[in-house]
Structure formats: structure tokens, C-alpha cells
Amino acid sequence: MIRSLDQMVEKVHSLNRKQRIAVSWAQDANTISAIHKAVSYGFAEGILIGNVSEIRNICKKTGIDPDLFSLFHADNDVAASEEAVRLTVNGFADIVMKGLVGTDKFLRAVMDKKKGLMLPNAVLSYVCALEVPSYHKLLFITDPAVIPVPTLEQKVIMAEYAIEMAGRFGIKKPKIALISASEKPGKHFQSSADYEVMCRKAKNGEISECIMDGPLDIFLACDKKSVEIKGFDTPVNGDADILLFPTLESSNPFYKGLMLFAHGELAGLIRGTIKPVIVMSRSESEKSKFYCIALACLMA
Amino acid sequence: MVLKSLSDLKGIVTGKLPRKLVLAAAQDQHSLGAVIRAWEDRIVEPILVGDKEVIQNICYENGYNFTGLRIIHEPDTEMAVEMSVKMLSSKQADILMKGKVGTSVLLKCALNKDWGLRTGNLLSHIALFEVDTYHKLIAVTDVAMNIAPNLKDKIAIVNNSVSFLNRLGYVMPKVAVLGAVEMVNENMEATLDAALLSKMNQRDQIKNCIIDGPLAFDNAVSLESAQHKGIKSEVAGDTDLLLMPDIEVGNVLYKSLVFFAKAKVASIILGAQVPIVLTSRSDSEQAKYDSILLSAAASK
Numbered sequence: 296m297i298r299s300l301d302q303m304v305e306k307v308h309s310l311n312r313k314q315r316i317a318v319s320w321a322q323d324a325n326t327i328s329a330i331h332k333a334v335s336y337g338f339a340e341g342i343l344i345g346n347v348s349e350i351r352n353i354c355k356k357t358g359i360d361p362d363l364f365s366l367f368h369a370d371n372d373v374a375a376s377e378e379a380v381r382l383t384v385n386g387f388a389d390i391v392m393k394g395l396v397g398t399d400k401f402l403r404a405v406m407d408k409k410k411g412l413m414l415p416n417a418v419l420s421y422v423c424a425l426e427v428p429s430y431h432k433l434l435f436i437t438d439p440a441v442i443p444v445p446t447l448e449q450k451v452i453m454a455e456y457a458i459e460m461a462g463r464f465g466i467k468k469p470k471i472a473l474i475s476a477s478e479k480p481g482k483h484f485q486s487s488a489d490y491e492v493m494c495r496k497a498k499n500g501e502i503s504e505c506i507m508d509g510p511l512d513i514f515l516a517c518d519k520k521s522v523e524i525k526g527f528d529t530p531v532n533g534d535a536d537i538l539l540f541p542t543l544e545s546s547n548p549f550y551k552g553l554m555l556f557a558h559g560e561l562a563g564l565i566r567g568t569i570k571p572v573i574v575m576s577r578s579e580s581e582k583s584k585f586y587c588i589a590l591a592c593l594m595a
Numbered sequence: 596m597v598l599k600s601l602s603d604l605k606g607i608v609t610g611k612l613p614r615k616l617v618l619a620a621a622q623d624q625h626s627l628g629a630v631i632r633a634w635e636d637r638i639v640e641p642i643l644v645g646d647k648e649v650i651q652n653i654c655y656e657n658g659y660n661f662t663g664l665r666i667i668h669e670p671d672t673e674m675a676v677e678m679s680v681k682m683l684s685s686k687q688a689d690i691l692m693k694g695k696v697g698t699s700v701l702l703k704c705a706l707n708k709d710w711g712l713r714t715g716n717l718l719s720h721i722a723l724f725e726v727d728t729y730h731k732l733i734a735v736t737d738v739a740m741n742i743a744p745n746l747k748d749k750i751a752i753v754n755n756s757v758s759f760l761n762r763l764g765y766v767m768p769k770v771a772v773l774g775a776v777e778m779v780n781e782n783m784e785a786t787l788d789a790a791l792l793s794k795m796n797q798r799d800q801i802k803n804c805i806i807d808g809p810l811a812f813d814n815a816v817s818l819e820s821a822q823h824k825g826i827k828s829e830v831a832g833d834t835d836l837l838l839m840p841d842i843e844v845g846n847v848l849y850k851s852l853v854f855f856a857k858a859k860v861a862s863i864i865l866g867a868q869v870p871i872v873l874t875s876r877s878d879s880e881q882a883k884y885d886s887i888l889l890s891a892a893a894s895k
Contacts, residue, residue: 427855429854429855429856429857430855443775443782443783474847475843475846476742476842476843476845476846476847477846483742483743484843486843512846512847512850513846513847513850513851513854514850514854514877517854517855518854521877524876524877525876525877540847541843542775542843542844543775544773544774544775544783544785544840544841544843544844545843545844545847545848546847547775547776547811547812548773548775548811548812548844548847548848549847549848549851551811551812551813552812552848552851552852552855552856553851553855553856554813555728555729555812555813555816555817555820556726556728556729556816556852556855556856556858557728557851557852557855557856557857558728559855577823577824578813578817578819578820578823578824
């Protein structure tokens with residue numbers, strides 16, 4: 296079982312595979328240096344699409360050899376995104392990654408019905424593995440980036456994506472906590488009713504193998520001591536592998552709080568596509584950017 | 596003035612007469628422990644209302660010295676709470692604290708139309724966090740009381756919180772209205788409310804503070820993150836008060852700061868005639884003590 300993001304990198308390394316990563320509108324120093332690190336570790340090849348002379352300039356400034364990458368020219372960010380997606384759809388690349396282009400423009404190319412990377416009828420969602428020193432293992436969370444207020448159906452799919460990702464980390468029967476403000480189901484919370492249905496589905500085997508319980512608050516999900524103090528009976532028992540959040544509004548400050556206040560690092564990935572799609576926030580740390588690439592290589 | 600740690604609150608209460616604190620249904624070990632410590636430190640002068648025999652037994656068992664402590668014997672919990680509230684509404688004391696009684700019972704009494712502690716304002720909860728990864732205390736509201744505040748409620752919550760921070764010595768506290776994103780998004784109501792609150796602040800409809808929002812969590816607390824995204828804001832990276840869109844968001848954030856970021860926390864209820872200390876079973880004795888300290892600092 297992989298218990299840290301560095302162990303994840305080792306695992307990717309040990310697979311002895313090289314994933315080809317097509318980067319859309321790649322003339323960005325942060326992005327290039329993260330890709331360069333993955334190339335140096337030996338598990339990635341970079342296909343950089345964008346303004347080639349600018350890419351070369353950035354490489355020169357940062358002391359990176361531009362000939363380590365394949366460089367393709369594109370006139371603008373939209374064309375670069377379309378080209379990156381096209382290369383991936385046609386099998387010339389295994390992973391597509393957002394560079395300097397805005398997320399909405401980039402995702403438009405990814406989600407294009409004819410030329411894009413979407414699985415038919417798939418739900419696009421984001422799963423992220425968090426490493427925090429105050430937790431005894433990795434914590435997968437969903438969805439801190441894409442679906443604002445997931446429906447019941449979307450929540451089930453979010454759970455499936457997270458279970459699948461946890462599986463790649465060697466977690467066989469992950470414990471999923473369905474998060475709310477309180478462990479008491481209440482009519483104030485839309486999520487309560489959905490959670491009840493989900494737990495039933497999990498019990499009936501309609502969701503991939505997992506141990507699911509909710510609503511639970513963060514304490515009951517992640518802190519054994521709180522479970523004892525409250526004398527609360529839950530199979531998750533303060534040992535959650537996966538936290539599923541009711542809204543983007545609650546998950547987003549959660550992960551950012553952990554990054555900024557609890558010394559966290561993350562690796563995150565979009566799910567619901569034919570091939571892995573990497574979208575990182577500009578404010579992500581250098582380390583987290585590298586972890587995102589490694590995660591994509593693990594899932595590819 | 597800006598507070599850097601919860602112990603800075605001591606500077607505010609030093610030199611003042613100890614505030615009279617009524618502990619309603621006082622037969623509760625954790626609350627008693629914290630109250631007696633605050634009494635020994637001359638922060639409060641406690642009046643314990645509850646079952647005298649049980650209170651004394653708890654004191655014996657835990658080695659609390661209660662010589663000179665005022666105890667009013669009332670074994671019936673609801674009667675004890677009613678008596679406590681009446682002592683406050685008749686101005687015989689300054690602070691109300693919850694002992695061994697359910698939150699709903701205490702609040703029902705506190706909100707009694709004839710002899711309660713209503714002011715016409717909405718009641719709201721405020722929590723002050725001390726995290727070693729942030730350069731000062733950060734106040735968060737509302738993580739415990741208002742479930743899904745509308746714009747009108749949010750204005751009341753901000754006003755409660757700002758006048759409280761003003762009393763603590765913050766002349767113009769910086770208020771960040773939290774969203775999952777920093778752009779106004781017509782599909783996310785919290786971002787619309789945030790924009791309106793900011794504008795109302797500019798027009799002096801909400802005074803004595805600087806409001807900006809929507810801000811995502813990282814922009815609110817990290818100048819670096821805000822600069823990455825090109826956000827120009829007086830509040831970004833230097834937030835004193837974070838306004839939560841709803842209780843699900845607030846509760847998750849509160850618990851993750853305590854559990855993952857090892858934050859210290861003090862909290863009280865605002866909007867009544869007097870500060871109300873309303874901590875939960877799972878709060879540590881230190882958190883209860885700090886909350887008493889906070890109520891004394893806030894008491895007029």
C-alpha cells in the first residue's frame with residue numbers, strides 16, 4: 296500500500312514505463328520545470344505545444360536542455376489545446392496537460408464531443424490525494440475542483456472514481472466518509488438523503504467494494520479519539536481513506552486549508568476522460584505539480 | 596491592534612475587574628475545570644447554578660479548590676438554566692456559559708421573549724483560531740449556529756463579528772467573504788452574496804471593517820496565492836475574519852484546522868445581551884478556558 300506521495304513517485308518509477316505528456320500552451324517556467332523533473336526521473340516524455348521560441352528561451356533561462364522535449368508550434372492557446380488533445384486521441388501522447396491556457400478554454404478542447412477525450416456520458420470530476428503530516432496515511436478527497444453541487448448520481452460516480460484511484464495505491468477496500476457538518480442526518484442538509492441512499496447502494500454491492508458511512512463530520516471521519524469520546528459506532532472509525540464532500544464550497548477550503556495551514560501536499564487528477572488529464576492551479580506548489588504528473592503516469 | 600495568539604487576550608482583561616460568569620447546570624467536569632482555572636487567574640468571578648452536591652463531588656474528585664466559590668443549588672436542569680438566564684437579563688452577571696445541558700435547551704431559554712437575552716439581532720457563532728502557519732489570529736464565522744444564512748443573515752453575522760472585533764481592539768478588521776472561487780459566478784450564490792457585501796461595505800452600509808470577496812481560501816490567507824492569480828485586494832493574505840457561506844463549509848474548515856493543523860481555538864455566541872460560552876463536549880479544557888477568556892475580553 297502506498298502511504299505517501301514520495302512512495303507514489305517510487306511506484307511510478309518502478310513501473311518502468313514512459314508516459315508521453317502533451318502540454319498545451321507550454322511556455323510557462325513552472326510547468327516546464329515540473330515536466331523536466333518527471334523526464335529526469337525517467338517516467339515521462341514531454342511534448343510541448345506552444346510558442347516554440349518562447350519555450351526555448353524559458354529553457355535557456357532555467358538551464359534546461361530544450362532538446363529533451365518534442366516541441367510543436369501553435370499560434371494561440373485554443374489551437375495549442377486542440378493540438379494537445381488531438382495528439383492524445385490519436386495515440387501520439389498518453390496524457391494531456393494544461394499549460395498557460397485558462398482552465399475553461401483547455402477543458403473545452405478536452406470535452407469536445409467529436410474531437411475530445413470524454414468517455415461517452417461520462418461525468419467529469421476531480422480526485423485528489425492529500426498528504427498531511429498530521430494524518431497517518433494518504434487522504435483522497437472528492438471533488439474539490441469541478442462539480443459545484445453534485446447530484447446523487449454524480450456523488451456515486453465521484454465515489455467510484457476515488458475508489459478506483461485508491462485501488463491504484465494498493466488500498467483494497469477503502470473507507471469512505473460522506474462528509475457533512477454533523478453526523479446527525481437532518482432535513483437542513485440536502486446531502487443527508489443522498490448519503491443514506493449511497494450507504495444502501497454500497498451495502499448492496501451497487502458501488503465497488505468499499506466501507507462507506509455518512510453523514511460524518513471531519514472528526515469522526517479522521518480522528519479515532521473523537522469516535523471514542525462520542526462513543527459513536529461507525530465502520531469508518533476515524534480511519535478514512537476517502538472523504539466525499541457535499542459541495543465544492545466545502546471541499547475547496549478544506550484542501551486549501553490543509554495545504555496552507557497543515558503543511559499538506561497533493562496530487563490531483565481529472566477523471567471521466569479516456570486518458571489522464573492534468574489541470575493544476577497556478578498557485579500549486581512546485582512539489583505538488585510534480586506529484587500531479589506522477590499521479591497521471593500512475594493512472595495512465 | 597492585532598492579536599497574534601489567544602494568550603494575547605489576557606492583556607485585554609488584565610487590570611479589569613473579573614467578569615461575573617454564570618455556569619448554567621454547572622455539574623460538568625470539563626466546564627468546571629476550565630471555569631475554576633479562569634477564576635484562579637482572576638479572569639472571571641463564577642456563579643455556579645446546578646446540583647450543589649454533584650458539583651462539590653466533582654470538585655473533590657478532581658482536586659479543585661472551591662472555597663469561596665458561589666454555588667446556587669438547583670438540581671433541576673431546566674430550572675437551573677432559566678435561573679441562570681434571568682440572572683443575566685436582570686444584569687446581575689456579565690457572561691453566560693453552558694454546563695451539562697443540551698445546546699437547544701440553553702438557547703431556547705436565552706431566546707425567551709419575556710425574560711431572555713434577545714437584542715433583536717441574529718445570534719451567531721464566532722471562533723478565533725491560532726495556527727502557527729498564519730501570522731496572526733484568524734476569526735471564522737459562522738461554523739456552528741446559522742445553517743444556511745441568506746444575505747440579510749450574513750449582514751447581521753458580519754455586524755455581530757465586526758463590533759466584537761472592534762471591542763477586542765481591531766479598528767478596521769479585514770473581512771474575507773469565502774467562495775470556492777474568487778470570481779463572481781452566477782451559479783454560485785455565495786459569490787453573489789460576497790460581491791454584494793463588498794459593495795455594501797464600500798458604500799458604508801456595513802461599517803468599521805474592510806470587506807472583500809469572493810475570495811477563495813488560499814487568496815484569503817496567502818498573499819503569494821493572491822499575487823499568483825493577480826488579485827488586487829487589501830484583504831487578501833491578511834484576513835482577520837473569514838465569513839463562511841454556510842455551516843457545512845464552516846464546520847468542515849473548523850474541524851480540519853483543529854485536527855490537521857493543530858489549531859488552538861476559542862469561540863463564543865454573539866448577538867445576545869451578553870456573550871455566551873457554548874463549547875461542545877469534544878472541545879478540550881484548554882479550548883473552554885480560552886473561550887471564557889475570550890468572553891471576558893468581549894464583555895462590555
